[in-house]
Every structure is written in C-alpha cells, then in structure tokens.
Amino acid sequence: MKKHQVSIIDIAKELGISKSTVSRALSGHPSVMEKTRIAVLDLAEKLDYQRNTLALSFANQKTLVIGIIVPEILSTFYSSVIIGAEEVLLKEKYRCIICHCTENYDREVDNVKLLLSQQVDGIILSHTKETRNFDHYKLIQRRRVPLVMFNRVTDLIEAPKVVVDDYEAAFRAVEYLIKLGRKRIAHLSGPDTLVNSKLRLQGYIDALKKHKIPVDNDLIISYDLSVEKVKIYVKHFLDLPSPPDALFCMNDPTAIAAMEVIKKRLRIPEDIAVLGFSNDGSSALTNPSLTTVAQPTFDIGREAAKLLLQEINSEPDLETAQSQHRTVVLKTKLLIRESTGGVLSPK
Amino acid sequence: MKKHQVSIIDIAKELGISKSTVSRALSGHPSVMEKTRIAVLDLAEKLDYQRNTLALSFANQKTLVIGIIVPEILSTFYSSVIIGAEEVLLKEKYRCIICHCTENYDREVDNVKLLLSQQVDGIILSHTKETRNFDHYKLIQRRRVPLVMFNRVTDLIEAPKVVVDDYEAAFRAVEYLIKLGRKRIAHLSGPDTLVNSKLRLQGYIDALKKHKIPVDNDLIISYDLSVEKVKIYVKHFLDLPSPPDALFCMNDPTAIAAMEVIKKRLRIPEDIAVLGFSNDGSSALTNPSLTTVAQPTFDIGREAAKLLLQEINSEPDLETAQSQHRTVVLKTKLLIRESTGGVLSPK
DNA sequence: CTGTTAGCGCCTTCAG
DNA sequence: CTGAAGGCGCTAACAG
Numbered sequence: 001m002k003k004h005q006v007s008i009i010d011i012a013k014e015l016g017i018s019k020s021t022v023s024r025a026l027s028g029h030p031s032v033m034e035k036t037r038i039a040v041l042d043l044a045e046k047l048d049y050q051r052n053t054l055a056l057s058f059a060n061q062k063t064l065v066i067g068i069i070v071p072e073i074l075s076t077f078y079s080s081v082i083i084g085a086e087e088v089l090l091k092e093k094y095r096c097i098i099c100h101c102t103e104n105y106d107r108e109v110d111n112v113k114l115l116l117s118q119q120v121d122g123i124i125l126s127h128t129k130e131t132r133n134f135d136h137y138k139l140i141q142r143r144r145v146p147l148v149m150f151n152r153v154t155d156l157i158e159a160p161k162v163v164v165d166d167y168e169a170a171f172r173a174v175e176y177l178i179k180l181g182r183k184r185i186a187h188l189s190g191p192d193t194l195v196n197s198k199l200r201l202q203g204y205i206d207a208l209k210k211h212k213i214p215v216d217n218d219l220i221i222s223y224d225l226s227v228e229k230v231k232i233y234v235k236h237f238l239d240l241p242s243p244p245d246a247l248f249c250m251n252d253p254t255a256i257a258a259m260e261v262i263k264k265r266l267r268i269p270e271d272i273a274v275l276g277f278s279n280d281g282s283s284a285l286t287n288p289s290l291t292t293v294a295q296p297t298f299d300i301g302r303e304a305a306k307l308l309l310q311e312i313n314s315e316p317d318l319e320t321a322q323s324q325h326r327t328v329v330l331k332t333k334l335l336i337r338e339s340t341g342g343v344l345s346p347k
Numbered sequence: 348m349k350k351h352q353v354s355i356i357d358i359a360k361e362l363g364i365s366k367s368t369v370s371r372a373l374s375g376h377p378s379v380m381e382k383t384r385i386a387v388l389d390l391a392e393k394l395d396y397q398r399n400t401l402a403l404s405f406a407n408q409k410t411l412v413i414g415i416i417v418p419e420i421l422s423t424f425y426s427s428v429i430i431g432a433e434e435v436l437l438k439e440k441y442r443c444i445i446c447h448c449t450e451n452y453d454r455e456v457d458n459v460k461l462l463l464s465q466q467v468d469g470i471i472l473s474h475t476k477e478t479r480n481f482d483h484y485k486l487i488q489r490r491r492v493p494l495v496m497f498n499r500v501t502d503l504i505e506a507p508k509v510v511v512d513d514y515e516a517a518f519r520a521v522e523y524l525i526k527l528g529r530k531r532i533a534h535l536s537g538p539d540t541l542v543n544s545k546l547r548l549q550g551y552i553d554a555l556k557k558h559k560i561p562v563d564n565d566l567i568i569s570y571d572l573s574v575e576k577v578k579i580y581v582k583h584f585l586d587l588p589s590p591p592d593a594l595f596c597m598n599d600p601t602a603i604a605a606m607e608v609i610k611k612r613l614r615i616p617e618d619i620a621v622l623g624f625s626n627d628g629s630s631a632l633t634n635p636s637l638t639t640v641a642q643p644t645f646d647i648g649r650e651a652a653k654l655l656l657q658e659i660n661s662e663p664d665l666e667t668a669q670s671q672h673r674t675v676v677l678k679t680k681l682l683i684r685e686s687t688g689g690v691l692s693p694k
Numbered sequence: 695c696t697g698t699t700a701g702c703g704c705c706t707t708c709a710g
Numbered sequence: 711c712t713g714a715a716g717g718c719g720c721t722a723a724c725a726g
Contacts, residue, residue: 286633
C-alpha cells in the first residue's frame with residue numbers, strides 16, 4: 001500500500017485552519033497573514049510536503065508542460081534543438097517532455113496522442129521520414145493545443161514553423177563545388193517525404209543550371225537515409241562510365257558512409273570531393289574532415305520555443321491568428337574542410 | 348476560452364446512460380452489454396473523444412509513466428541507454444519522460460522534484476558530475492517511488508544498479524598497452540564524484556603494479572571532463588622530462604581532444620598510443636581511429652528498465668526488498684583500432 | 695484575511 | 711448488467 005502522501009488537508013488539520021488557506025499560503029497568495037503563511041510553510045517543510053502537480057494541473061487545466069517530439073535522438077541535431085528549446089522554455093517556467101519516434105510513423109502518432117492526453121500546453125515537433133499523413137497534427141489543432149514545427153515541416157498544416165534556408169544552402173554548396181572546378185557533381189538526396197530533400201535537390205539543380213552544367217539524372221539518387229544502403233549507391237556512382245568528381249549528400253552520416261566506400265578506390269578530395277549537410281558532431285573528426293553546411297541547431301530550438309510561447313500567449317483571437325503563422329528561416333553556413341580541398345589549410 | 352473537451356459525461360448524456368457505464372465500456376470492462384459498448388465506442392469515435400490521462404492518473408494514483416534522468420543528452424551514450432530502456436518499458440505499456448541536466452546539479456534536483464510531483468511510477472537515473480549530495484534520491488525513496496541507478500551510481504543509496512565492469516575494463520585496457528610494450532602510460536582520469544573514475548583509475552594502477560611498472564603520479568591527472576581543458580593537460584604530459592608513450596583516457600571525447608593536440612607534435616600510435624572509453628559514435632571515424640572500451644549501452648538501458656519493472660511489481664514487502672537490491676554488472680569489450688596500433692589491420 | 699463549496703474527469707465501490 | 715455516490719488534491723469563486 002502506498003503511503004498516504006501528505007496533502008494540504010493534513011497541513012490544514014494540524015494547524016486547525018482550512019485547506020484553502022493552506023493552498024493560498026503555499027502558492028504565495030498575497031492575502032494571507034504573515035504569521036499563518038510562515039506556519040504553513042514551516043509545517044510543509046517539516047512534513048516533507050510536496051505539491052501534487054497532477055492534481056494541480058487537473059484543477060487548472062494547465063500543466064505548464066511542453067511536449068517535444070523528434071524523429072530520433074541519436075544524432076546531435078535533434079538533441080541540440082531540444083537543448084535550445086528547453087533553454088527558452090525553462091525560463092518561462094515550462095517543463096519539457098521529450099518523445100522520440102525512432103523514425104517510426106506509428107510511434108509519432110502515438111506520441112502525439114500521449115502528449116495530448118497528458119494535456120501538454122504546447123507541442124514542438126519534427127516528423128519522421130515515414131510520415132505522409134498529417135491527420136494527427138490536425139488533431140492537435142482541433143484540441144486547440146499550440147503547435148510549432150521545425151526542420152521537417154509540411155505545407156499541409158497551418159502552423160508556425162522554423163526552418164533553415166535549405167534551398168540557398170544547397171545552391172551555395174553546389175556552386176562552391178562548381179567554382180572548385182568540379183564538373184560532374186552527384187547528389188545523394190533524401191526521401192520525398194521531407195521538404196528538406198526537395199529543397200536541397202532543387203538548390204542543387206538550379207546551381208548546376210545557372211552554371212550551364214547539364215543535370216544528369218544518373219547522378220541523382222534519392223533514398224531513405226538508412227546508412228547501410230549508401231555503399232550500394234556510391235559504388236553505383238563510381239562504376240558509371242563517367243563517374244562523378246564530386247558528391248553532395250543530404251546529410252553528414254550519408255557523406256561519412258560514402259567517404260568510407262570512396263576511400264578504398266579514390267582519393268578525397270583530389271579525385272572526388274564530398275560535401276555533407278548539418279555539421280554533425282563527428283564530421284570534423286573524419287579523415288579527411290568533412291565539408292558541410294552548418295545548421296544553427298540551438299537557435300532552431302530557441303526560435304521554435306519562442307514561437308510556441310507566442311502562440312500560447314495569444315490564443316484569444318483564434319481566427320486572426322490562423323493567418324499570421326510565421327515561418328522563421330534561419331541562416332546556415334558553409335563549413336569548408338578537407339573533403340573538398342577547399343580554401344582552408346588542413347590544420 | 349478553451350473549447351470544452353468532450354468527456355465521458357457528454358457521451359453519457361447523448362446516449363442517455365450513466366457515465367459509469369461509459370467509463371466501463373471505454374475501458375473494456377466485461378460486464379457491459381455488447382450493444383451499449385458498441386454504441387459508446389462509436390459515439391466516442393465520432394465525437395473525437397480522447398481520455399484525459401491527467402484525470403485518469405489522478406483518479407488511480409498511477410500514471411504509467413517512468414521518468415528517466417540523464418546528466419546530458421549530447422553524447423550517444425545516454426541516448427542509447429534511453430532507447431534501450433524505452434524498448435523494454437513500452438512493451439509493458441509504460442511511457443517515458445526524459446529529463447536531462449546538462450551536467451548541472453541543481454537541475455538534477457529540480458528534475459527529481461518535477462518527476463515526483465508528476466507522480467511518475469518509477470525513476471531511472473544517472474547523476475551529474477557535480478552531484479555529491481544524494482538527499483534528493485532519498486526523497487524519491489521516502490515517496491516509495493521505485494528507483495534504479497545506472498552507470499554513475501553511488502553507494503550512499505540502497506537501490507538496484509546497472510553498471511559495467513569498469514575496474515576490469517580499465518585493467519585489461521592498460522594491460523593490453525603494457526603488452527604492446529608501452530612503459531610510461533599516462534591516465535587522464537575523471538572527477539572523484541564519479542565511481543567510474545575511481546574504478547578505472549584503480550584498474551589502471553593495479554595493471555601497472557601487476558606488471559611491475561612504477562605508478563608515477565606525474566602521469567595521472569584527474570579532471571572534470573570539460574573537454575576544453577584537455578589541451579592543457581596533454582601539453583603538460585608531453586612536456587615532461589620523460590613523456591608518456593601511451594595515454595589512457597576516461598572517455599572518448601577526452602581521447603579525441605587529446606589526439607588533436609598530440610598529432611601536432613607526435614605520431615599516433617608510433618610515438619604514443621591513445622586509448623579511450625565507451626566507444627562513442629565518432630571514435631571509429633577519427634584519424635587514427637580510436638581504440639576504446641565498448642560499453643553495451645542498449646543493454647544497460649534494457650537491464651535498468653527490467654530492474655525497475657521488478658521493483659514496481661514487488662512493492663508489497665518493502666522491508667525484505669531493501670536487502671535484495673541487485674547490482675547488475677555488464678561486460679565491456681576492448682575495441683582495438685588504429686590509435687594503439689594493435690593487432691587489427693587498419694581497415 | 696479566511697472558511698465553504700463546487701468542480702476538474704475518471705474510476706470504483708455499493709446498491710440495485 | 712447498470713446507476714448513484716464518493717473521492718483523488720487542488721484551486722477558485724463566493725461568502726463572510
């Protein structure tokens with residue numbers, strides 16, 4: 001049997017006052033006599049009393065908890081975003097519940113339901129690579145729970161979003177490769193479920209076009225980001241009659257896996273340059289170190305949190321809010337390292 | 348104004364039955380007429396009804412939620428443990444709330460209080476490197492909330508624990524270095540707040556002693572694991588009149604940072620061998636790749652979860668349980684790679 | 695300033 | 711099989 005948890009009633013009884021007064025004293029309500037307040041606080045301390053947040057949330061229909069759903073937590077990308085978001089949220093007395101989906105759609109739906117049933121006051125999320133149906137997001141909105149998307153977002157849902165300049169980033173990255181003299185630039189693209197894939201692919205294509213380099217479909221492969229398959233695709237590229245002299249990858253794990261394969265047959269960057277995306281923790285450590293596009297991960301989290309707080313604090317006029325959903329676009333930065341033999345000396 | 352959330356009362360009214368019946372129908376209670384059950388379920392579906400977990404937990408004093416507190420989430424170590432624990436817990440219908448402390452003691456205490464006030468049904472945790480006082484753990488136990496510690500554990504608290512064979516692992520690692528012919532083996536140890544530091548240090552010392560190699564205190568530095576300082580310590584080692592020919596580090600980030608410094612002056616492993624601990628995600632990618640001690644991270648999580656479930660399901664006899672707290676010790680494995688020039692060919 | 699009362703949504707006796 | 715009533719711990723009116 002669970003020991004009876006001490007409640008305000010216990011304190012009230014012992015002090016011979018009402019539980020309302022205890023409640024008020026505990027929550028710092030101004031209209032409580034100094035003396036009784038102190039008595040209550042002392043006894044609470046002595047009794048090892050602790051508020052039952054469950055009851056509290058239940059009573060005021062507010063939990064002060066924010067749910068964060070990420071597709072996975074093994075990469076530093078999402079961990080960093082979470083840290084950034086928490087930084088902002090904690091200052092406003094909001095606590096966070098983190099849920100991850102191991103890139104599984106069902107788990108994502110499940111997590112949304114969990115958070116809703118836990119009555120969170122807001123949700124920040126990025127969908128899995130399997131997600132095509134966004135009805136669960138609509139559920140969030142029907143429940144009037146503020147929602148902010150980041151990184152992997154969708155046009156199908158009207159909500160504030162935080163993204164980076166994927167298109168420009170890819171464009172600049174590829175243009176940089178072109179300026180290095182590369183002519184046949186291959187691209188390992190992500191699945192079409194992700195906007196990021198499409199934008200980066202488009203940036204790649206447009207950069208080629210701008211510089212009058214033909215877009216060769218043999219040099220573009222779109223895949224589901226499961227690293228094991230990279231080997232196959234890279235070998236395919238290398239075995240082409242006219243193999244690529246550069247490889248632009250959807251993300252760093254892909255690029256790193258690709259380099260492993262390439263290194264057995266060719267020199268990087270002399271024979272082929274490799275470029276990643278996101279600046280994962282390990283991309284500076286590889287041999288050669290990986291040129292990549294750095295994303296402001298902490299800021300993505302911070303911005304998402306700020307947007308969510310705005311959303312929470314401006315609920316009243318629902319109709320107008322609908323049209324005002326902002327999309328914050330953050331800047332990325334091309335980090336030139338050894339894998340492209342760029343301008344930096346290989347320190 | 349928040350839209351009234353549809354509750355069992357709404358369903359009851361609409362169907363002209365009592366809320367008790369609705370409640371029973373919803374939770375699959377056997378004694379409900381097939382017909383009414385279906386009616387309830389249908390209407391619930393139609394009304395987009397969703398159980399209010401808050402109210403539910405509140406009513407049964409059970410949340411089916413487990414709290415996991417980790418010191419930080421940027422390294423893959425804790426993320427992996429979390430994934431392992433969730434795997435086991437989800438099967439038993441428990442959900443997880445993840446909290447991290449950015450290695451900050453106050454935040455740890457805060458997280459414990461948060462979880463307790465959220466009425467979680469159990470807590471799995473590993474403390475920060477700042478933690479010296481464990482009163483907040485005692486608070487958990489006074490509340491009769493099952494607790495399991497892993498990795499960074501303490502003797503001051505009686506509870507089930509999951510650890511690895513730190514002592515043996517360090518002993519074997521150092522012995523391996525000795526067998527490679529290394530004579531002056533330095534050790535960058537962790538802070539004394541962590542049992543792991545002490546055990547690994549002891550393993551290091553005993554391995555030297557066994558092989559009649561004098562323990563030189565100039566070759567042992569204990570530090571707080573903040574990577575920025577590694578540079579200073581490593582330089583200090585290299586500048587010694589008789590510098591080390593091997594360096595055994597408390598963890599991989601330390602070893603990787605150390606290699607960066609060393610590489611500017613010496614060859615690895617020819618002049619000096621470097622050995623890490625934990626097999627972080629990036630340690631296979633460095634140049635040279637890092638020899639390290641692999642920890643079974645997922646299993647640590649799984650074991651911790653299992654112990655917690657046992658704890659939860661065996662509450663009745665509190666007194667006897669006290670003495671039965673098991674400590675599960677998992678095996679590590681020495682992963683030989685290039686930084687020690689070991690037996691494996693540098694693939 | 696403080697006590698009283700009602701209620702948050704659900705489950706669980708206890709009677710039919 | 712089903713309805714009525716009470717309670718989980720706390721807050722928020724509404725009186726005094």
